[in-house]
Amino acid sequence: MSRKGLPANQLAASGARKFVRALLTERAAAPPATAGPGVAAISSELIHTAVLLTSELVTNAVMYAGTDIDVTCRIEHGPPPGSEAGEDRATVGVVVEVSDRHPSRGVRGGVDARTGEPGYGLQLVSALAESWGVTYRPAVKTVWFRLEGTEGRPRPATPERRPEPPVRLAHPVTGGGRVLGHAAEWADRGGPSFLAETSELLAGQLDQDMVTALAAQLLVPRLADWCAIWLTCEGGGMQLSRVWHVDERRITPLRADLERDPPTDMVRTAGTPWPWPETAGATPGGGSALAFPLVTRDTDLGILLLGRAGQLRMTDTVVRMVEDVARRVAQAVLTARQYTRQTSISLALQRRQLPASLASIVGVDTAIVYEPHGEGQTVGGDFYDVFPMGDRRWCFLLGDVQGKDPEAMSVTGLARHLVRLLAREGHGVESVLGRLNLAMAEESAEALELGGEQAGSRFLSLLYGELEVDPGVPGARCTVASAGHPPPLHLFVDGTVEPAADPQMLLGIDEGTEYHASTFALAPGETLLCVTDGVTERRCGNWQLDDNDGLIGVLKDGMGLGAKALAEHVRRAAHDFGTGPVEDDLSVLVLQAVAPTVDPKL
Structure with a gap:
């Protein structure tokens, strides 16, 4: 059972709706641990009806009682009333009570004395609720209703009086009554x-x-x-x-x-x-x-x-x-x-901004976790790619465009396809970054001329690298550079972690910037972790996740995990670090050299 207190003002009905909707939605998404034949799901129709009737009762209380209001909501599971033993059916009941502190004032729009039918204010409650009524106590008046669903669906209205304490219960009414003609x-x-x-x-x-x-x-x-x-x-x-x-x-x-x-x-x-x-x-x-x-x-x-x-x-x-x-x-x-x-x-449009799948690299496991921030989007400002360049060479990238609007999304597609084009023309890591930087700077200058200062400020952070694999040598040779991007982290088999690239200028700021790459061996059992700033800058109060080498600690805690499990471990750590929702796109790319398989017959 959950309760929420509300002041008697014009915002009370809205607050009550949010309270009931949030509670029932949460319970619908996470059914009881004992869920089984005796527990029914909370349907979306049941939730909407409960929210609607709650709004009706709270509005009545605000208009006619004018005191502070308490809204109580509880969920009851069990067999449907009147069901026989052994029936594999279940029922879920939602009971909402709206209490005010003016018991001497009767319920306006209650039951019409001439017809015995519900009056104007409670017609909706009467028609949709399984049962409803009014409970009077010395200091509190409570109007309640009960909705019921069987196997996830609202049940047809049937007369049922909810058990109440020994107090005066005025006019319980079941649903289905005809509306009055006034x-x-x-x-x-x-x-x-x-x-x-x-x-x-x-x-x-x-x-x-x-x-x-x-x-x-x-x-x-x-x-x-x-x-x-x-x-x-x-x-x-x-x-x-x-x-x-x-x-x-x-x-x-x-x-x-x-x-x-x-x-x-x-x-x-x-x-x-x-x-x-x-x-x-x-x-x-x-x-x-x-x-x-x-x-x-x-x-x-x-x-x-x-x-x-x-x-x-x-x-x-x-x-x-x-x-x-x-x-x-x-x-x-x-x-x-x-x-x-x-x-x-x-x-x-978004489906064309990202690769359909990651290329499979011989001797290296790859995994990506990608969560765009925008609601209803499959692509945001972050983007990634892993693609082959012959039998022994693969390219990988992880980038982040400033902003989250459609214009930023268009830059992600431009950058990803331009990198592929430059790589296939034979440009190495440093040359690819230099030429992409020049293209970004020129486009920003043109946009600045056409649309003002804000339109021109499109900058790009990018981590770009290559992996070369020798079929006769375990592991891979990695060349990588970071342009304004969180540096990749290299996890060794002994648990040591080192940045694998030096920080350098964002792409698109200065067309004359020269970029330098780092080259190293990625030995079997070693991991290269690449993330965007949605991970490193995840906040908890005044702290960011990467303060005091926080990301290194997360990576060490995941030592021994495979590529997919490690990517999920980092994603989960980012979510758990803060109490609120993630406020940026979140991307994690893991490249993990695999130890060679030994044939037991040899």
């Missing part, structure tokens, strides 16, 4: 806060299907018994993205009914009547549905349908509010599509 009064009173909540929930979504899922759950059962959202497709036509109904049993047949007759034209007027689907369910008096266009920036993105058993009468206030919701949904869908398109283009 939408206009609710819109006048709670419309502004509802629109603000809608904007906040949709603003952070970058998946159009998640946008429509949240929108449908926000509108049902507040304003309708069911909601459907059609979205336009790139090739023309419409696709049914989301269907939601207060009675979950009707969702699948309602979707099938709607898909049989998809819309052929966009709706232009808010509140346009729509044919009632037979599977939507209705009272003997029938049902009615209205359509609202999803339009933003003069772009048609789809249609939002709202249906209600009986006559769905909407005042001008309610129509305007639904129009506002439709505009917010359309904007969120457009943003999600732009993000998806941009991400697809970025990933397609």
